[in-house]
Amino acid sequence: xxxxxxxxxxxHPGSGHFRLIICxxxxxxxxxxxxxxxxxxxxxKQAEYREYLHSIPLLERPVISDSNGSVYAYVLAVERLxxxxxxxxxxxxxxLMAELNRIMSHLYWLAIYGIFLGHSTMFMWPFGDREVVxxxxxxxxxxxxxxxxxxxxxxxNDLPHGFKDExxxxxxxxxxxxxxxxxxxxxxxxxxxxxxxVGILRHDDAIRLGVVGPTxxxxxxxxxxxxxxxxxxxxxxxxxxPAFPDGDCYSRALVRLEEIKQSIRIVRxxxxxxxxxxxxxxxxxxxxxxxxxxxxxxxxARGAYAYFIRSEGGKTPYRLKISSPSxxxxxxxxxxxxxxxxxxxxxxxxxxDYWPLEADR
Amino acid sequence: xxxLSPVIEDEEIAxxxxxxxxxxxxxxxxxxxxxxxxxxxxxxxLAAYLRDIEGFDHVASVTGIDYPDRxxxxxxxxxxxxxxxxxxxxxxxxxxxxxxxxxxxxxxxSIWPSAEYHERETHEMVGVMxxxxxxxxxxxxxxxxxxxxxxxxxxxxxxx
Numbered sequence: 397x398x399x400x401x402x403x404x405x406x407x408h409p410g411s412g413h414f415r416l417i418i419c420x421x422x423x424x425x426x427x428x429x430x431x432x433x434x435x436x437x438x439x440x441k442q443a444e445y446r447e448y449l450h451s452i453p454l455l456e457r458p459v460i461s462d463s464n465g466s467v468y469a470y471v472l473a474v475e476r477l478x479x480x481x482x483x484x485x486x487x488x489x490x491x492l493m494a495e496l497n498r499i500m501s502h503l504y505w506l507a508i509y510g511i512f513l514g515h516s517t518m519f520m521w522p523f524g525d526r527e528v529v530x531x532x533x534x535x536x537x538x539x540x541x542x543x544x545x546x547x548x549x550x551x552x553n554d555l556p557h558g559f560k561d562e563x564x565x566x567x568x569x570x571x572x573x574x575x576x577x578x579x580x581x582x583x584x585x586x587x588x589x590x591x592x593x594v595g596i597l598r599h600d601d602a603i604r605l606g607v608v609g610p611t612x613x614x615x616x617x618x619x620x621x622x623x624x625x626x627x628x629x630x631x632x633x634x635x636x637x638p639a640f641p642d643g644d645c646y647s648r649a650l651v652r653l654e655e656i657k658q659s660i661r662i663v664r665x666x667x668x669x670x671x672x673x674x675x676x677x678x679x680x681x682x683x684x685x686x687x688x689x690x691x692x693x694x695x696x697a698r699g700a701y702a703y704f705i706r707s708e709g710g711k712t713p714y715r716l717k718i719s720s721p722s723x724x725x726x727x728x729x730x731x732x733x734x735x736x737x738x739x740x741x742x743x744x745x746x747x748x749d750y751w752p753l754e755a756d757r
Numbered sequence: 758x759x760x761l762s763p764v765i766e767d768e769e770i771a772x773x774x775x776x777x778x779x780x781x782x783x784x785x786x787x788x789x790x791x792x793x794x795x796x797x798x799x800x801x802x803l804a805a806y807l808r809d810i811e812g813f814d815h816v817a818s819v820t821g822i823d824y825p826d827r828x829x830x831x832x833x834x835x836x837x838x839x840x841x842x843x844x845x846x847x848x849x850x851x852x853x854x855x856x857x858x859x860x861x862x863x864x865x866x867s868i869w870p871s872a873e874y875h876e877r878e879t880h881e882m883v884g885v886m887x888x889x890x891x892x893x894x895x896x897x898x899x900x901x902x903x904x905x906x907x908x909x910x911x912x913x914x915x916x917x
Contacts, residue, residue, distance in 0.1 A: 433897035438914075440882075441907055445914060476787075603839045606815030606871025617839050624845040625789055691790065691835055691848055693817075704820050704835065715908075719818030719835070719875075726874050756897055 399426060404741070406434045412752035416729065416745075420738055428733030430726050436756040443716040448474050448683045451716070453544045458720070458753040460541045462501040464494045465696030466720075466754070467546050472627055473692040473703045474548040477685035483677060486550035487628040488670040492563075493536065493545060494694075495659040495666075499570070500529045501697035502652045505749050506577070509649065512742040513590050518581050525573050528566050535559065548683065550676030560667050567660045574656060582653060591645035595732040595744035598643050605727045609699020610655065611748050614648035616641035621695040633665045645747035652749075684711055698722060698749050722755035763846060767791055770811060770849075778803055789846050797853040797862045804851070804868045812841035813849055816865070819875035821883030823857070823910045830860045832885055834872070855885065864890040882908040 398421075405415035413434035419427040439458065443451045455470050456463035468490065475481065482490070503526040510518025530540050535556050537543035545552050581587050597607070602615035612619060618639035622630045638654035640647035687709045693702035699721030708714040725748050732744050771783045771791060781803065782794040795803055807813045813836040822831045833852040838844045853862055864887035865872050876887045877896045884906035887893065895902060905912040 433895075433899070436897040438907060441912075441914060603814050604870055606817065606837075606869070612839070619839050619845055625848075689786075689792075691818075691850065693848070700817065702818055702835070704818060704833070706822055715820065715822045717818060717820040723874065723878075724817070724871070727871065 405431075412750075414750070414752040414755075416733070416741075418733065418738075418741070423738050425733045425736055425738060425741065428730055430729045432723075432726065432752060432755050434756065435753050439757045440716055440718060444712055444714070447711050448478075448685070448713065449547065449681060451713075452547065453542070455718070456542055456544060458718075458757055459696070459698070459751055461504045461751070462497050462697040463542050464490075464497040464546060465501070465694065465698075466701055467544075468494055468627075468696070469692045469694040469701050469703045470705075471546045471548055472694065473690045473705050474683065474685070476690045476692060477688060477705060477707050478548060478679070478683050479685075480549045480677065480679055482550045482628070483674045484629065484671050485554075485673040486675045488666050489536075489551045489555060489675060490546055490628055491630060491633075492555075492663055492666045492670075493533065493543075493551070495662045496529055496533050498659050498697045499656050500526055500533070502656050503529070505652060505697075505746070506581070506649075509746050510581075512746045513587065515581070515584075515587065518587075521573070521577065521580075525570065528569060532559075532563055532566050535562065547676070549679050550674070552676070554675045555670075563663060563667055567663055570656070571660060574653065577653065582650070588646065590740075590743055591649060591747070592642075594645045594740050595736060595747055596643045597728060597732060599641065601731065602643065605731060606724060607699075607728050608721045608724050609695075609697070609749070610648050610651040611725050611728060612699065613637065613639040613651045614747075615643040621693050621700050625693065627692075627694055629666075632669070633662045635661050645743050648747045648749075682711055684709065693719075696721060698751060698754065699724070718757050720754045720757065722749075722751045723757075725750060726755060763788065766843065767847070770844075770847075773811070774803075774806075777806055789848060791847065791849045793849070793851045795851055795853055797855060800851070800853060800865065801863050801868065804865045807836060807849065807851070808868055811849075812844060813838050813847075814840050814869075816869045816872040816875055817848070819872060819879045821860075821879040821885050821908065823883060823908065825857065825910050828857045829854045830857055830883060830885060831855075832860075832862060832879060832883075834865065836869075860884060861886040861888060863888050866890055882906055884909055 402418045406413045415431040417429040456467045459466040503522040507522040537545040618637045620637040635658045685707045691704045702719040704717040706715040784792045817837045818835040820833045836849045
């Protein structure tokens with residue numbers, strides 16, 4: 397049979413502004429070439445024109461579903477450059493908010509996976525439950541999605557009165573719901589059939605392609621920046637790094653489900669042990685770090701999020717480089733799509749939790 | 758988990774690299790950060806050594822920095838390790854200085870396939886040629902882009 401080249405996107409339902417150029421032979425994909433860049437905004441260039449503090453709202457825009465995760469590494473990098481250290485309470489609040497964001501992001505992912513697989517309950521439930529976490533985050537950070545809450549030297553606000561009880565109630569609710577998700581989605585024969593054995597990324601290939609986050613851990617590599625190079629107070633909490641060896645879409649889905657449970661564990665420990673004290677240190681609002689370079693990385697919802705900042709001693713970074721998880725997972729598209737059925741394309745696509753804005757920056 | 762303390766292990770790695778490649782400048786800039794400055798011609802051998810002997814199995818990021826005053830472009834690879842547990846905590850960087858007008862360096866895609874898109878991005882954004890790269894078409898920029906590479910310092914944002 398003769399080959400046919402299809403352009404999937406950039407207005408593909410659910411894919412965001414991103415295009416895949418796919419060659420098919422009958423129903424089998426023979427080649428898939430990702431074509432990102434439709435939402436490239438030159439954020440790295442723009443950051444060179446902004447003072448360190450002013451870049452924060454800009455840098456969290458690429459990943460609105462996980463905006464704390466996307467600026468966490470930036471804030472740590474600037475702190476290291478400028479020689480600031482956030483007080484312990486601030487570090488706890490940052491961990492709390494980053495984990496809430498991870499839960500939100502994974503629930504969002506699960507909901508959209510429902511759409512991709514034609515399971516509308518799976519879309520409604522996590523999306524509705526995500527509101528509980530959003531409300532909680534809004535109480536602390538004053539916005540639903542884009543918070544600009546993490547700043548060098550701490551966070552912008554303290555936790556509101558009564559937050560602990562609210563948060564504990566929310567985690568109990570979520571835990572109950574996760575059991576229901578497990579019964580209705582993860583043990584659902586249709587979900588299992590559509591995802592198990594589909595889009596297999598083996599352990600060695602995952603390492604060779606340098607993928608990150610749940611995509612990496614779904615291939616049995618339990619790397620996680622929160623453990624490998626613990627930042628802030630992550631080393632004080634007990635949590636596991638879930639990894640599943642099969643490397644298929646089902647494994648990647650399970651990783652995210654388990655990660656929500658681990659995030660809940662961290663949130664509970666942090667709520668119990670958060671110390672009293674200041675939530676931010678005082679420093680001049682215009683930072684002028686000395687000459688130097690810093691590379692810092694954190695584990696965002698989609699994987700290792702890293703910033704490389706070069707300072708030449710000015711009020712703005714001389715160069716700011718973002719290494720984002722979606723960009724690093726792009727290579728997996730080419731690899732996973734090849735040889736799979738066209739009907740499995742959406743399943744594989746969203747199993748990587750690809751976020752076009754995050755890749756394009 | 759660790760056989761040696763992280764600090765001693767970092768020094769051991771630095772010592773071994775210095776022994777193998779005397780022309781390379783090595784600096785341990787912070788805990789878990791080793792920076793190497795290498796001439797570009799020894800990059801392929803260095804990369805193969807770092808992958809095969811030291812266990813750095815993937816590229817996490819490639820950055821190009823333009824220095825018009827010094828007439829050079831600095832390309833930095835940040836490497837990480839997944840398989841070798843004791844160095845997962847490490848980020849090792851390899852930098853090369855290239856002349857600004859003729860910024861050319863060997864591509865490391867054949868050693869680290871994970872470098873492919875990072876190098877492609879550095880090519881279009883900073884104007885660095887990676888010799889032997891499988892595909893240096895534009896990745897993020899519009900396909901009809903004819904201006905300077907935008908992350909060069911002589912490319913100015915309008916209105917700023």
